[in-house]
Amino acid sequence: MSPHKPTKKQTAALSLAALGxxxxxxxxxxxxxxxxxxxxxDNILELNILNMLGVLSMIFWSLIAVVSIKYITFIMRANNNGEGGIMALLALAHRNAKTKRKRMLIAMIGIMGACMFYADGMITPAISVLSAVEGIEIALPGFHDFVIPITLIIIFFLFWFQSKGTASVGFLFGPVMLVWFSTLAILGVINIINEPSVLKALNPYYAYLYLHNNFAIAFITMGAIILCVTGAESLYADMGHFGRAPIRITWFSFVFPALTLNYYGQGALILQNPENIINPFYLMSPEWFTVPLIFLATIATIIASQACITGAFSVSRQALQLGFIPRMRVDHTSENQEGQIYLPRVNFLLMVGVIAVVLIFQKSSSLAAAYGVAITMDMVIASLLSIIVFAEIWKTWTKTVIVFSIFLAIDLVFFAANIIKVPNGGWFPLLIGIILLILMTTWSKGRSILYNKLKNESMHIDDFIKSFKRSSIARVKGISVFMTPNSNGVPHALLHNLKHNKVMHEKVVILTVKFLDIPHVKQKNMLNIVKLPNNFYQATVNYGFSDEPNIPRELAKSTIRGLKFEPMATSYFVGKESLVITKDQNMGVIRKRIFSFLFNSSEEITNQFKLPVNRVVELGSQNNF
Structure with a gap:
């Protein structure tokens, strides 16, 4: 057995954790x-047995086509050193692009996918918690006015709790969701027994009849059928945490059967009494179990929302490392698990977004259109990026285009069925997506412009060292580390230090931090130091987009003789640029002001790279932008 292959016991534990x-x-x-x-x-779909069988068949085969085949069988094969998710897929596709134009196009598609992920992150907690709390109306009809306040309270405490971390309660997620899916299956079986004819819907012929008999209405309802596969992207995004095998095993052996039984059980209940369509999920339960089911459903939706929020934190950190969003504080809430992170700014913005969604839409049914648009755009983007990635994996465009054209066609049909509902709520994820797209592209382009400007204005390090040999600048004991994105240029902070202090440390390190398009960098490849003349050193620290930056920790591993980094003998010099907006052809003034705002509000570099605050010297400079 390979040392990296988990045992059956470990696989079972991972499967239970993945379930949660x-x-x-x-x-x-x-x-x-x-x-x-x-x-x-307005109930355009007639409620009869043939339509019900058609809908159930569509749900069953959508779960197979989208989740079982597209994501689990194919897309989960595209892993970036074990990591999955939209950013990992973007990195893989970007790596395979051969021209600058293709890389820009891929980056734009990937950013759009990230934007939809955030829109989805605002809608998922809102629709999930709302739909669970709305069960109160079944058990206690007089409590209708309390649905929104209770939902908002749950959402507030859900986001407030994020700073505490989920390590202390995370072990409960798996067992609770085990109870949840078992309950789904049992309720489904109980109702199927009363109306076993719904099992005919396992035959894809009923899906064909449903589409053939009245395609226009069937096409419109596909905008809601897609809600059954929401969360499919989570299978891929969380692959790095659990591995492909536990996710695949859990899906096929437990989750897929439980979902199928519950959907078919709801169908059976409605066929027995069409009035049950008002809320078939809660009405399929025995009356004595309604209140416990509401409580269980609320806990399940909180766990689902927690997973969505955690995913937003992970994607944000990856986007930050890849340069698509500004620096922001990243707190680690667990000493044992690297993935347990908390981003205060993302958490606050998500909370505001979710609360706004609840207040704007008021009911879970009003959110269906918005949810559908976000989901289907995510699916389309995943298929587009997968075509580029799998062409490299399979070494053939023919097979790739044939396979993923089928998936893309399915995605586009679902997307078209949802996009027609823009006036009914579909506008929300599009609005959020456009806003985020503008911000992310502005930040990415602004960084590139600023970097090139500073690079063109800086003196080459070799020329500086040659001129420095002839100078009479005093050298003092210790090590100074000057951080710069341009490893071959002289940092502005170094020049300002010479200009104002007229002194230089005995050893000078020009440090560049690079974030690579892989999740993790091996320890042996993380730090590279080259000795230059006159006690100057050129250092490069490489990180993956899922690595935790810590410059002092990396520098302490230096093996170069004569360059021993001691915390109290090392000073860090960083430049603090102040931007002066000017008019030019590189970027519009409005976008420049947006970039300037993002630039000024970004997290201090001291915090991002874990620099000791009492050993950091900031030297300001003013730059035209």
């Missing part, structure tokens, strides 16, 4: 999906 993190989103879809399909467009 990966499948929360798709596992709470039964709360609202069937109800939304038959209530779409």
């Amino acid at each position: 993190v990966v499948f929360g989103d798709i596992g709470t879809s039964p709360l609202y999906s069937i109800r939304e399909i038959f209530s779409i467009g």
Whole structure:
């Protein structure tokens, strides 16, 4: 057995953990999906046995086509050193692009995917918690006015708790979701027994009849059918935490059967009494179990929302490392698990977004259109990036285009069915996506412009060292580390230090930090130091987009003789640029002002790289931008 291959016991533990993190989103879809399909467009879909069998067949085969085949069988093969998710897929596709134009196009597609991920992150907690709390109306009809306040309270405490970390309660997620999916399956079986004819819907012929008999109405309802596969992208995004095998095993052996049984159970319940369409999920439960089911559903949606928020933190850190968003504070909430991170700024903005969604839409049914647009755009973007990645994996464009054209066609049909609902709520994820797209592209382009400007204005390090030999600048004991993105240029902070202090440390290190398009960099490749004349050193620290930066820790591993980094003998010099907005052809003034705002509000470099605050010297400079 390979030392890297998990044992059966480890696989079982990972599968249970994956159940609590990966499948929360798709596992709470039964709360609202069937109800939304038959209530779409003021009940344009007639409630009869043939349509019900068609809808159930569409759900079953959508789960197979999108989740089982597209994501688990194919897309999860595209891993970036074990990592998955939209940013990992973007990095793989970007690496395979041969021209600058292709890389720019891929970057734009990937950024759009990240934007939709954030929009999804605002909608998922809102629709999940709302749909769970709305069960109160079934048990206690007089409590209708309390649905929104209770939902907002749950959401507030959910986001407030993020700073504490989930390590202390995370071990409960798996067992709770095990109970949840078992409950879904049991409730489904109980109702199927009363109306076993719904099992006919396992035959894809009923899906064909559903589409063939009245394609226009069937096409519109596909905008709600897609709600059944929401969360499929989480399978891929969380692959790095659990591995492909535990996710695949958990899906096929437990989650997929439980979801199928519950959807078919809801269908059976509605066929027995069409009035149950008002809220089939809660009405399929025995009356005595309604209140416990509401409580269990609320806990399940909180766990699903927690997984979504955690995913937003992970994607944000990856986007930060890859240079798509400004520096921001990243706190580690667990000493044992690297993935347990908390980003205060992202958490606050997500909380504001989720609360706004609840207040704007008021009901989970009103959110269905918005949710559908975000999900389907995510799916389309994943398929587009996968074409580029798998062409490299399979070494053939023919096979890649044939396979992923099928997936892309399915995605586009679902997307088209949702995009027509823009006036009914689909505008929200598009609005959020456009805003984030503008911010992310502005930041990315602004960084590139500023870097090139500073690079062109800086003196080459070799020329500086030659001139420095002839100078009479005093040298003092200790090591000075000057940080710069341009490893071959003289940092502005170094020149300002000479100009004002007229002194130089005995050893000078020009340090550049690079973030690579891989999740993790091996320790042996993380630090590289080259000795230059006159006690100057050129150092490069490489990080992956999932690595935790810590400059002092990396420099302490230096093996170059005569360059021993001692905390109290090392000073860090960083430049603090002040931007002066000017008019030019590189970028519009409005976008420059946006970049300037983001630049000034970004986290201090001291915090991002874990520099000791009492050993950092900031030297300001003013730059035209």
